[in-house]
Amino acid sequence: MNTSFIGFAVLAFLAIVLLIEAVYLFWNSRHGTAVKRMDERLRALSAGGNVGKEQMSILKQRLLSESPFVTRLLLRVPRVHTLDRQLQQAGMRWSVARFATYTLLCAVAGAVLGFLMQVPAVVMAVLAGVLSLLPMMILRRKRAKRVLQLERQLPDAADLIARALRAGHSFPAALGMVGEELPDPLGGEFALAFDEINYGVSMNDALLNMVNRVPVEDLRYFVIAVLIQREAGGNLAEILGCIAGIIRERLKLLGKVRVLSAEGRLSAWVLGVLPFAILGLLSVLNPGYITVFWKDPAGVQLAGIAITMMLFGILWMRKVVRIHI
Structure with missing residues (x-):
């Protein structure tokens, strides 16, 4: 009798747990967070869909900081997005909050060094200010070095796209070939543009996003030529071949000037x-x-x-x- 009662109680307990689990799964499948996000995405992609005042985007947004509170503080700083774009253009994985932390630490180190040297407050402040510029100097140095690498790789990328177009490949496929064949940093940028196109971003937006990430004037001319050709037509392979030749001649002249x-x-x-x-x-x-x-x-x-x-x-x-x- 006791054994039967215990067995019945265990089965009743399991039945109640399974019932609660079933109710939760049913409610989550209709009103859960993932379902709400999917509904918002479908409304945004539907004809005439409108999702509040914010424009939906399939691209992951860069975070200024892992902390929402610090992010709100940084958003009040003028030109903070310009600094974030420069960090991205330099190929650095630093966030703006991390960059600001390093700047503050360098300033404190300068003040401590001035205190140990027993210099006046004015000299201590100057020393702290000079050392606080060290992260910015590193950023500028890495950005300039990466820009130089991008400029040297761009003629090869234009030639590769031109040959792919002559072979019958589409322009997005040619972008993917550049991303696979060329090393970083330019290969990674073209691969990212190719992935954006595959994920549903328009080609114009993907190319303009690449221009924002890559601060190279020659790439801007490259993208402008592609966008004009898409609107007006023409032999894109020949245009890209001419652009590659012009860039090579400019780099050759720049090398001579640097030597002199x-x-x-x-x-x-x-x-x-x-x-x-x-x-x-x-x-x-x-x-x-x-x-x-x-x-x-x-x-x-x-x-x-x-x-x-x-x-x-x-x-x-x-x-x-x-x-x-």
Whole structure:
């Protein structure tokens, strides 16, 4: 009798659990979060569908920070999206929040270094400000290096697309071939554009997205030529072949200019770095000799004038030795 009662109780308990599970699954299949997202997507893709004021997008949006609170704070900062786009163009996996954290840490390190050197507050602030520019310098350096790689790969990409079109392939298929054949960074950008087209993004939008990710002027001309050809018609393979030839000639001329201006650029580096190197060396070898620049009022004024003139000279030399073609 007791065994039968226990068995009946266990079966009743299992039946209740299964009933609750069935009710939950039925409700989730009709009113769950995934179903709501699917309904919103279907309404957005249907004719005349409207999903609130926000435009639906199948592309994953970049996050400024993993924390929603930090993201809201960063959205109040002017030109934060420009910084995020530069991080993307540099091929760095940093978020804007991570970049801001590194900048703050470098500034704190500069302030601590100035405190250990026992310099005045003004010099400490200048040192903190200079070190806080280190993440931005790394960003600019990586972005410039990646842009140079993209420029060198672009003629090969244009030639490959032209040959694929002559062989009878479609333009999206040619983009996929470039993504498979060429190495990063340009191969990855074309592969991403090809994937966007396959996932339903229009070709025009996919090409314009690639232009936003790749800060290369020649690629902008490449995309403009493709978009015009799609509207007006013409021999796209021949157009891309001409574009590839023009880019190669420009890069060849740029290489000659860099060789001829190498001496001037090296002189600019030496003249710009040498005063600061001597200042640091004297601070280590003879601190008493160099402390006059931040302990004596006249020395502070002299140091400020000298640093201002040196920075102006560095910017002027940088402008002189940089030649754009």
